[in-house]
Amino acid sequence: MEKKNLDWSSIGFNYRQTDARFVANYKNGAWDEGTMTDDATVVISECAGVLQYAQTCFEGLKAYTTEDGKVVCFRPDLNAARMADSCRRLEMPVYPEDKFVDAVVKTVQANLAYVPPFGSGATLYIRPYMFGSDAVIGVKPSEEYQFRVFVTPVGPYFQGGAKPITIRVCDYDRAAPHGTGHIKAGLNYAMSLYPIVEAHRLGYDENMYLDAATRTKVEETGGANFIFITKDGTLVTPKSDSILPSITRRSIVYVAEHYLGMKVEHRPVYFDEVKDFAECGLCGTAAVISPVGKIDDHGKEICFPSGMDEMGPVTKKLYDTLTGIQMGHIEAPEGWIKVISE
Ligand code: PLP
Numbered sequence: 474m475e476k477k478n479l480d481w482s483s484i485g486f487n488y489r490q491t492d493a494r495f496v497a498n499y500k501n502g503a504w505d506e507g508t509m510t511d512d513a514t515v516v517i518s519e520c521a522g523v524l525q526y527a528q529t530c531f532e533g534l535k536a537y538t539t540e541d542g543k544v545v546c547f548r549p550d551l552n553a554a555r556m557a558d559s560c561r562r563l564e565m566p567v568y569p570e571d572k573f574v575d576a577v578v579k580t581v582q583a584n585l586a587y588v589p590p591f592g593s594g595a596t597l598y599i600r601p602y603m604f605g606s607d608a609v610i611g612v613k614p615s616e617e618y619q620f621r622v623f624v625t626p627v628g629p630y631f632q633g634g635a636k637p638i639t640i641r642v643c644d645y646d647r648a649a650p651h652g653t654g655h656i657k658a659g660l661n662y663a664m665s666l667y668p669i670v671e672a673h674r675l676g677y678d679e680n681m682y683l684d685a686a687t688r689t690k691v692e693e694t695g696g697a698n699f700i701f702i703t704k705d706g707t708l709v710t711p712k713s714d715s716i717l718p719s720i721t722r723r724s725i726v727y728v729a730e731h732y733l734g735m736k737v738e739h740r741p742v743y744f745d746e747v748k749d750f751a752e753c754g755l756c757g758t759a760a761v762i763s764p765v766g767k768i769d770d771h772g773k774e775i776c777f778p779s780g781m782d783e784m785g786p787v788t789k790k791l792y793d794t795l796t797g798i799q800m801g802h803i804e805a806p807e808g809w810i811k812v813i814s815e
Pocket residue numbers: 533693694695696697698717718719720721722756757758759
């Protein structure tokens with residue numbers, strides 16, 4: 474397979490149109506077979522549910538080139554299951570989970586030339602999504618939907634890759650108790666645009682959202698879960714019904730326990746205890762594991778002992794093990810790796 478002639482090391486986290494994408498349509502209560510198309514545009518009613526009432530959800534996962542030249546993706550079954558949860562919460566029809574995985578495989582196979590080579594630092598980001606496509610003017614679910622999957626080669630989500638970032642405690646809320654924070658609804662991201670633009674303008678890389686009800690507990694950022702390391706080397710991850718159940722975080726927890734023999738706690742994390750942690754990081758498909766060096770709480774700074782120059786030592790071990798599994802040079806737990814091309 475001849476690769477596209479891209480400068481893989483400097484592509485950044487941007488959309489780049491590739492050759493083919495998957496499209497399936499839901500009409501009269503059933504999904505059609507779905508097909509690959511080279512048309513990167515979507516034509517829908519001006520009154521479509523997605524345009525009027527934001528009836529849309531999405532997923533994000535990545536395909537990797539392994540050291541021995543295979544193309545694989547990481548735990549796509551969990552993305553399929555999470556998208557099914559999102560659909561149920563948004564009154565959208567579930568796209569069957571096995572067909573979701575097939576669509577991901579087909580879309581990557583049709584764009585193999587865009588899968589960045591092993592060692593390039595880039596990966597192929599896969600974006601499955603669904604939206605209400607027919608006209609709805611009263612507030613109610615659409616009757617017709619489109620499920621699509623496109624791919625785009627990407628570099629690190631945060632400029633500087635593994636360099637520690639600075640975040641701020643955010644005064645806006647991400648998700649209400651009993652709201653939609655636990656699903657991957659487009660509306661969760663629309664509301665985060667104002668706070669992230671403000672954060673960037675003020676010189677921060679990301680926002681730390683606290684729980685909306687009491688503003689005492691750590692939730693997550695706009696696009697990643699938190700991990701913390703205590704001074705005695707325990708991995709602590711915030712537990713809340715209003716954060717997105719990150720597949721990366723769940724995988725890190727497994728890696729910490731089963732590969733690195735670490736103690737793990739998944740529990741509510743009070744903001745007051747954050748100053749006592751030794752290391753802090755963000756985790757997600759796009760973020761991978763991005764170290765946090767500093768948190769600004771309204772002018773009061775929390776500086777982690779790991780500093781602003783490099784990842785803390787425990788975060789680094791987690792990062793190396795997780796990415797080693799994803800890139801194929803550390804043996805993966807059963808069922809984690811889906812081979813797309815040998
Ligand atoms: N939290 C939010 C709000 C996200 O958008 C994402 C990205 O998908 C994550 C966490 C990380 O989830 P995952 O590891 O499944 O990509």
